Amino acid sequence: MLTTRPTDGTASGRKRELGFGHSATSVLVPSDPAHVEAIRKSHERCAALGLTRIGHGDYTPLPRADLALAHERNRRLFVHAAPVMELLLEQILVSKSMVVLADTQGTVLHSVGHSDLMERTAKVALAPGVNWSESSKGTNGMGTALVTEEPVFVHADEHFMYANDFLTCSAAPIFDPRGNLLGVLDVTGDHRTFHAHTLGLVKMSARMIENHWLTDDCRHALRLHFHSRVEFIDTLMGGILAVGEDGRLMGANRSALDLLGLSPAGLRMNSLESLFGMDLARLLGQARSASTGPLALTLANGLQLHARLQMNWPLVRPAMELGGPEAPVAEVREVTEVAAEPAPPAPQARERARAAPEAEAAPDLSWLQTGDAQVETVVAKLRRVIDRDIAVLILGETGTGKEVLARAIHQESSRARQPFVAVNCASIPESLIEAELFGYEEGAFTGARRRGAVGRILQAHGGTLFLDEVGDMPLALQARLLRVLQEREVTPLGGTRALAADVAVIAATHCNLRDMIEQQTFREDLYYRLNGLSVRVPPLRERSDLMALAHKILRSRCPLRTPALDAEVVQLLQGYHWPGNVRQLVNVLRAAAAMAGDDPAITRAHLPDDFIEDLQRAAQRRAAPPGSPGAANDAARTPAPQPDAAKSTATLEELEMQTILRVVQELDGNISLASKRLGISRNTIYRKLRRR
Numbered sequence: 001m002l003t004t005r006p007t008d009g010t011a012s013g014r015k016r017e018l019g020f021g022h023s024a025t026s027v028l029v030p031s032d033p034a035h036v037e038a039i040r041k042s043h044e045r046c047a048a049l050g051l052t053r054i055g056h057g058d059y060t061p062l063p064r065a066d067l068a069l070a071h072e073r074n075r076r077l078f079v080h081a082a083p084v085m086e087l088l089l090e091q092i093l094v095s096k097s098m099v100v101l102a103d104t105q106g107t108v109l110h111s112v113g114h115s116d117l118m119e120r121t122a123k124v125a126l127a128p129g130v131n132w133s134e135s136s137k138g139t140n141g142m143g144t145a146l147v148t149e150e151p152v153f154v155h156a157d158e159h160f161m162y163a164n165d166f167l168t169c170s171a172a173p174i175f176d177p178r179g180n181l182l183g184v185l186d187v188t189g190d191h192r193t194f195h196a197h198t199l200g201l202v203k204m205s206a207r208m209i210e211n212h213w214l215t216d217d218c219r220h221a222l223r224l225h226f227h228s229r230v231e232f233i234d235t236l237m238g239g240i241l242a243v244g245e246d247g248r249l250m251g252a253n254r255s256a257l258d259l260l261g262l263s264p265a266g267l268r269m270n271s272l273e274s275l276f277g278m279d280l281a282r283l284l285g286q287a288r289s290a291s292t293g294p295l296a297l298t299l300a301n302g303l304q305l306h307a308r309l310q311m312n313w314p315l316v317r318p319a320m321e322l323g324g325p326e327a328p329v330a331e332v333r334e335v336t337e338v339a340a341e342p343a344p345p346a347p348q349a350r351e352r353a354r355a356a357p358e359a360e361a362a363p364d365l366s367w368l369q370t371g372d373a374q375v376e377t378v379v380a381k382l383r384r385v386i387d388r389d390i391a392v393l394i395l396g397e398t399g400t401g402k403e404v405l406a407r408a409i410h411q412e413s414s415r416a417r418q419p420f421v422a423v424n425c426a427s428i429p430e431s432l433i434e435a436e437l438f439g440y441e442e443g444a445f446t447g448a449r450r451r452g453a454v455g456r457i458l459q460a461h462g463g464t465l466f467l468d469e470v471g472d473m474p475l476a477l478q479a480r481l482l483r484v485l486q487e488r489e490v491t492p493l494g495g496t497r498a499l500a501a502d503v504a505v506i507a508a509t510h511c512n513l514r515d516m517i518e519q520q521t522f523r524e525d526l527y528y529r530l531n532g533l534s535v536r537v538p539p540l541r542e543r544s545d546l547m548a549l550a551h552k553i554l555r556s557r558c559p560l561r562t563p564a565l566d567a568e569v570v571q572l573l574q575g576y577h578w579p580g581n582v583r584q585l586v587n588v589l590r591a592a593a594a595m596a597g598d599d600p601a602i603t604r605a606h607l608p609d610d611f612i613e614d615l616q617r618a619a620q621r622r623a624a625p626p627g628s629p630g631a632a633n634d635a636a637r638t639p640a641p642q643p644d645a646a647k648s649t650a651t652l653e654e655l656e657m658q659t660i661l662r663v664v665q666e667l668d669g670n671i672s673l674a675s676k677r678l679g680i681s682r683n684t685i686y687r688k689l690r691r692r
């Protein structure tokens with residue numbers, strides 16, 4: 001049933017029930033009997049609580065300390081919800097509404113919407129800290145959805161308090177994979193802007209948050225994505241079931257529960273066997289033999305499902321690099337077929353992804369123990385300082401795994417469930433690094449985003465701040481960073497209030513900071529503040545676990561059909577000097593595994609051409625008489641030198657720069673491809689190009 005509601009918001013207007021389409025100023029509001037009943041029941045609850053329709057409710061936000069506590073308790077919810085809220089806001093921008101996130105108590109945690117979108121009073125009422133529980137504000141979207149645990153819209157005079165009948169709100173509860181209520185997502189706007197599709201958008205957004213939560217919770221589990229219609233598998237309607245190594249069902253999204261006809265409690269009482277009549281080994285076997293396309297599964301009730309298996313491989317997840325040309329994307333590999341790479345996100349989405357705290361975490365330290373004695377020592381040292389508020393400084397050449405190590409430290413600490421925020425000091429333009437790190441208030445500088453921005457340090461509050469390439473931090477900022485680390489507070493640019501910043505700090509660099517201190521390009525006091533414990537990640541050429549590492553990388557790339565390495569390839573890998581370290585090894589093996597396809601072993605023919613060329617050049621250098629232009633020396637270890645490089649009178653640095661420029665030019669400015677071809681990280685390329 002559709003009824004129209006007056007849009008003038010007056011009491012007489014409220015009493016007028018207009019017929020469908022009778023007024024140019026009225027809006028269509030679907031009001032099916034279940035909805036009418038839900039609102040009636042809510043009004044009854046409000047009356048029973050002693051609320052009155054002429055009441056106003058209290059719009060005073062929680063005191064700062066209590067709000068900070070609420071934020072702290074709901075940090076994870078915020079981390080998953082914030083990017084989704086930005087997306088939702090983009091969809092409803094024309095409706096001049098606000099997108100609001102509240103906790104299970106109805107306390108607003110976060111709201112987004114431009115300041116000119118809503119009347120100032122309404123905006124203030126939706127600010128963080130204001131409570132919108134039913135017991136405080138009567139019938140309203142957030143409060144009522146929290147009580148009923150169902151999506152609901154509350155339009156105009158359906159609000160219990162007349163004071164709120166100029167609003168229209170659509171709200172949906174958010175649940176964790178075990179069915180616990182986490183909070184509520186809401187869109188609130190002026191009642192004249194009611195749109196019947198808003199509730200649908202809010203419900204979809206709540207599902208997106210739930211799916212992120214599930215994927216994060218079960219990031220190392222195998223995930224079964226399924227639906228009864230094959231084209232729906234990877235949509236929001238698709239079911240996701242997380243399965244542990246022992247075949248245990250670890251969690252499911254709401255669509256999965258709906259498709260399986262289970263409650264969250266019912267999920268715990270089931271297994272793969274009871275649901276699909278097969279255990280994990282058989283499921284994997286079936287996936288292995290299904291060369292392409294989804295698997296066919298049958299439920300006990302005869303319902304046919306189409307499924308795909310997926311797992312996350314943190315090993316190959318590209319590091320979050322601020323300012324880089326690609327957005328950080330958790331790399332997902334399908335077991336049954338190669339996953340379609342996500343399309344490159346739009347610039348706005350990229351911006352959001354950068355601004356959002358990272359939700360994904362890395363494997364812990366034991367994952368890094370593949371038998372090298374130097375790595376073992378590093379891990380043992382780190383285990384002694386974890387959770388002791390000691391800053392860690394990681395030293396090592398590019399591509400040795402410094403960021404992987406930092407993530408592993410975070411993962412093994414008590415902060416593992418909190419954000420890990422990586423800041424690459426080399427890849428952010430010097431003029432922006434201050435704003436990136438410390439954040440800024442609205443209008444702090446020309447070009448600043450209207451609503452200001454939370455800096456990376458505050459995004460890491462409660463978790464770990466990873467300062468990569470810290471040697472590239474401008475001197476002026478080093479002083480500010482030192483103050484933050486000493487006082488544990490941040491004052492955003494253009495702001496006057498200092499905000500608490502509880503962060504564990506891990507810094508990394510390939511530079512010699514001691515030399516930099518002597519050259520007065522790095523502050524000594526900051527060096528000591530960052531260097532509670534310094535560890536050096538060994539370059540790959542010094543490691544004794546090359547083959548164990550290679551097999552681990554291959555296993556993670558091709559879990560079901562891990563190719564072997566034939567004897568010649570083993571010899572070639574072992575004889576190589578690996579200037580690009582583990583990153584280069586990953587790239588070479590990834591390309592070789594792709595070339596090998598279904599072949600049981602990787603042979604020389606599968607190795608990438610540029611790697612073979614480099615091997616040949618190295619062999620020629622070794623064969624050349626000592627002192628000759630082609631003889632092996634350190635310069636010969638420069639990645640991908642030009643053929644006549646050794647004869648040139650240019651310095652090593654100039655040759656390197658020429659090579660980088662040539663490759664970047666050849667690849668039309670694609671830094672990612674250039675980084676792969678050169679075997680150095682994208683950050684290193686950015687840094688070097690900037691220093692030109």
Ligand SMILES: Nc1ncnc2c1ncn2[C@@H]1O[C@H](COP(=O)(O)OP(=O)(O)OP(=O)(O)O)[C@@H](O)[C@H]1O
Pocket residue numbers: 314315316317318319367368396397398399400401402403404405468510549553582583584586680681682683684
């Ligand atoms: N122990 C490891 N096992 C498997 N893969 C690893 C390991 N260490 C590093 N890698 C892989 O090597 C690549 C480079 O790692 P990472 O980005 O951590 O290096 P980095 O030293 O921080 O590099 P840069 O100095 O260039 O920023 C990544 O793809 C990472 O997944």
